[in-house]
Amino acid sequence: MKGFLKQLKEGILDNNPTLVQLLGMCPTLATTTSVKNAIGMGLAATVVLIFSNLFISLLRKFIPKQVRIAAFIVIISGFVTMVELLMKAFVYSLYQSLGIFIPLIVVNCIILARAEAYASKNKVLPSAVDGLAMGLGFTFALILVATVREIVGNGTFMGLSLFGDGYAPALLFIMPAGAFLTLGFVIAAVQKIRNMGQDKERMEKLSKLEEEAEKEETV
Amino acid sequence: MVNKKTAWHVTNIALRLLVICLVVAALTALVYAVTVDTIAKGEQERKENAIRLIFTEADSFTEDPSIVGEGVNAVYAVADANGAPLGWCVDYTGVSEYGGDVGMMIGVGTDGRVLGLQVISHAETFIDRYLDGENRYTGVEKTYGVDLSAGATMSYNAIRNAIAAVEKIFATRKVAELDGDDGVFQKEQIDLLFSGAADFSQREDVIDSNVNGICLVKNADGVLLGRCVSYTSLGYGGDMELLLSVLPTGKVDGVLVAAHLDSEMFHYTNDNGLYNGADAVAGATRSHRAIQNAITAVEALQLGGAQ
Numbered sequence: 137m138k139g140f141l142k143q144l145k146e147g148i149l150d151n152n153p154t155l156v157q158l159l160g161m162c163p164t165l166a167t168t169t170s171v172k173n174a175i176g177m178g179l180a181a182t183v184v185l186i187f188s189n190l191f192i193s194l195l196r197k198f199i200p201k202q203v204r205i206a207a208f209i210v211i212i213s214g215f216v217t218m219v220e221l222l223m224k225a226f227v228y229s230l231y232q233s234l235g236i237f238i239p240l241i242v243v244n245c246i247i248l249a250r251a252e253a254y255a256s257k258n259k260v261l262p263s264a265v266d267g268l269a270m271g272l273g274f275t276f277a278l279i280l281v282a283t284v285r286e287i288v289g290n291g292t293f294m295g296l297s298l299f300g301d302g303y304a305p306a307l308l309f310i311m312p313a314g315a316f317l318t319l320g321f322v323i324a325a326v327q328k329i330r331n332m333g334q335d336k337e338r339m340e341k342l343s344k345l346e347e348e349a350e351k352e353e354t355v
Numbered sequence: 356m357v358n359k360k361t362a363w364h365v366t367n368i369a370l371r372l373l374v375i376c377l378v379v380a381a382l383t384a385l386v387y388a389v390t391v392d393t394i395a396k397g398e399q400e401r402k403e404n405a406i407r408l409i410f411t412e413a414d415s416f417t418e419d420p421s422i423v424g425e426g427v428n429a430v431y432a433v434a435d436a437n438g439a440p441l442g443w444c445v446d447y448t449g450v451s452e453y454g455g456d457v458g459m460m461i462g463v464g465t466d467g468r469v470l471g472l473q474v475i476s477h478a479e480t481f482i483d484r485y486l487d488g489e490n491r492y493t494g495v496e497k498t499y500g501v502d503l504s505a506g507a508t509m510s511y512n513a514i515r516n517a518i519a520a521v522e523k524i525f526a527t528r529k530v531a532e533l534d535g536d537d538g539v540f541q542k543e544q545i546d547l548l549f550s551g552a553a554d555f556s557q558r559e560d561v562i563d564s565n566v567n568g569i570c571l572v573k574n575a576d577g578v579l580l581g582r583c584v585s586y587t588s589l590g591y592g593g594d595m596e597l598l599l600s601v602l603p604t605g606k607v608d609g610v611l612v613a614a615h616l617d618s619e620m621f622h623y624t625n626d627n628g629l630y631n632g633a634d635a636v637a638g639a640t641r642s643h644r645a646i647q648n649a650i651t652a653v654e655a656l657q658l659g660g661a662q
Contacts, residue, residue, distance in 0.1 A: 195375065200368040207375050214379035218386040225390035228397055232476070236455065 140265055147269025154277035155326045159245040164278060165315040167237050171294050174282035175275065176230040180219050181241055182271025188212045188247055189255040189267035196256050208251045213242045246274055277322075284318045285309045401475050402460055406433060406444045409462030409471040413441060424524040426450075426517070433462075440465060443525075446475075449517035457513045467525035467614070469518045519618070523592075529614035533567070533596040534587050539613075540570050540598070547627055548572075548600035548609050549580045563656060565649075567596075579603055582658050585613075588649040591641040592616030597649050605659040607650045617642040 153159045160181075167177040191211050192199070199207045220238045223231040231238065241247070250270050255263040286292055289309030291299045308314040407413055415438075416431040423430075428446040435441055442464040449457045458476035463469055472492040492514050533539050545552045551574045559569040559582065567585040574580055582601040587594050593616040600609040610630035612620060619639035623646060625631050635643040 198371060199375065200371055203368055203372050207372060210372075210376055210379055214383050217383050221383075221386050221390045221394070225393040225397065228401075 139262075143262070143265050144269045144272070147266065147271075147273040148276055149273075150330075152273040152277055152326070153246040153249075153270050154274055155280075155323050156330075157246075157249075158323075159249060160274055161319075163237050163240065163244060164281060164319060165312065167234060168278055168282035168285055168315060168318075169310050170233075170286050170290070170292075171279060171282045172230075173233050174278035176227075177234055177237060178271070178275025178278045180223065180234070180238060181244060181246070181274055182268065183219055184212065184215045184241055185247055185250060185267035185271040185274075186264055187215045187267075189250060189263040190260060191215070192251045192255040193258060193260045193263035199256070204256060205248075205252070208248060208256075209242070212247050212251065216242045246270060280322050281315070281318050284322065285314060289314060398475070402446060405460035405473040405475060406431060406462070408473055409444060409460065410441045412436070416444060419443065422524065422528060424520070426520060427524065442470065445521050445524075447517055447521060449513045449520075451513040457517070459514070459517055461517060461521045463521060463525055467522065467529050469522055472514065472518060474514075523616060526614060526616050527593070530594050530596055530616065533585065533614050534594060539585065540568070540583055544598055544611055544613065545572060545583060547629060548583060548598060548611055551575070552580060555583060559658075563652065565652065566656075569658070572600075581608065584653050584658070586649045586653060588645040590615055590617045590620075590645040591639075592618065595642075595645050597646065599649060599653050601653060601658050603659055605654060605657050607654055610646055610650065612646070615642075617645075 147153070151157065154161070154164050163177055163181070167173045188208075188211055192208060195207075195211075216239060219241070220231070223234075223238065250266060254266045258266070283293065286294075287298060288306050289311075291297060291303040291305045297303075306314075309318060403416075406416055410433045412435045413433045414436040416433045419430045419432045422443065422445075426447050426449060428448060430446070431444045433441045433444055442462060445461045445463060447459045447461050449459060451457055456476070457474060460473045460475055461469055462471040474492065540555055542555075545555050549572045552572045553575040554573045554577075555570045557571040557573075559571060561568060565587050567587060569585070570583050572580045572583050581603055584599045584601055586597045586599055588597055589595070595612065595617065596614040598611040598613050599607050600611075602608050612624050612628045612630065617639075619636070620642050622636040622639045623630055623633050623643060630646055633643075
């Protein structure tokens with residue numbers, strides 16, 4: 137259980153694939169014009185991550201090392217196709233909103249990176265949990281960026297108007313340039329928060345070392 | 356010379372990759388089998404909803420196989436609850452310069468003009484700027500509130516090209532229908548050209564290869580008001596079907612453009628298709644010349660004499 141929670145924390149915060157590892161930039165910039173689209177894209181990628189990690193981990197001893205990337209791509213593209221068909225059948229409005237970015241999940245670096253770095257080297261359950269953690273981390277990053285862009289750039293959240301008809305939205309934020317700016321500021325903010333925690337630990341270590349040094353001198 | 360061990364090693368790798376591909380393909384086929392009917396049903400419902408959104412009075416629609424064209428998947432003749440024709444809905448697949456297909460339902464009125472358009476399917480990233488909440492083309496760039504008639508984006512061009520293509524298909528069809536031996540005269544058209552017209556059943560012999568038909572137009576007292584001549588003239592985009600009102604003196608009094616393939620014709624016609632007598636406009640002189648040639652040719656026939 138502890139290991140499971142540690143993996144989740146890794147994926148969502150400490151080693152977030154988008155905000156820390158800087159993977160999956162293309163869908164992060166393109167599908168975050170609204171929170172609804174961001175959630176849809178994040179969940180679709182999470183499902184693909186879980187099942188591809190699970191499948192690759194199951195077959196890790198069967199997949200030849202020499203053609204592992206080709207095998208990973210076949211498996212990932214198969215699951216993306218399945219997700220696309222299911223979305224087209226059961227959630228058509230979301231399928232239409234995400235459009236070309238659904239098949240582009242195949243080339244999302246996060247999925248291939250986790251397949252290569254984790255699923256191909258670990259057992260089935262931890263791999264599935266890793267897929268879940270990374271997927272949730274990706275979704276979290278998308279929601280953060282989309283929240284800023286939709287509120288500032290459109291005056292809405294999840295399609296609901298927050299400021300009424302009188303609000304003049306900053307259209308830049310729903311344009312590609314605004315996507316880059318927002319993502320940059322969000323990454324900077326996350327790094328600052330992470331560093332504050334690490335800085336505190338370093339300062340505490342330094343103070344302890346200084347105290348020990350002083351004690352030795354007095355002795 | 357490849358030794359047996361290496362050959363078997365490579366074969367082993369290839370076979371394993373093949374097995375993985377087959378398993379993935381089988382799983383994908385299974386999901387496809389589960390979803391194919393739902394997807395097809397959803398597409399049919401979206402098409403029917405699109406027809407009802409474009410033609411709010413639509414009660415029935417039947418496929419019309421006689422209307423074909425590039426990009427046209429199917430054409431449905433739409434009628435209201437009384438069976439009166441409202442127009443057609445064209446199931447059209449346009450191509451975006453991004454390379455993706457854009458599936459559209461385009462509503463065409465009985466006059467051949469596009470009334471509305473709804474995007475059914477697409478893989479465009481920015482097309483929703485031109486669509487309202489029901490995926491209908493609004494003609495306006497939603498985010499900026501500016502009509503991008505300059506064709507600023509590829510998605511916009513896909514929609515505009517589709518409208519132009521469908522209007523051309525229906526205009527060509529109308530031209531072909533009217534370009535007949537007897538000429539086609541409709542009461543609404545006669546009423547536009549002749550005030551007080553009551554009877555136009557009597558025909559006269561055709562005496563020119565460009566003339567499709569001539570009918571004598573009389574008022575309620577049987578007095579000849581003039582002749583209506585159905586004439587085919589050559590415009591910029593192709594044949595143009597005109598109806599000319601000829602006075603008993605042989606002078607052309609008015610021209611109605613019944614069908615044409617010229618994109619610039621709007622310079623010379625009112626909303627009801629009547630020639631407005633405008634002088635030639637730069638960039639649209641061939642359309643103007645087609646009308647002027649028709650007037651000259653019909654007046655040269657010297658049609659006249661009271662009946």
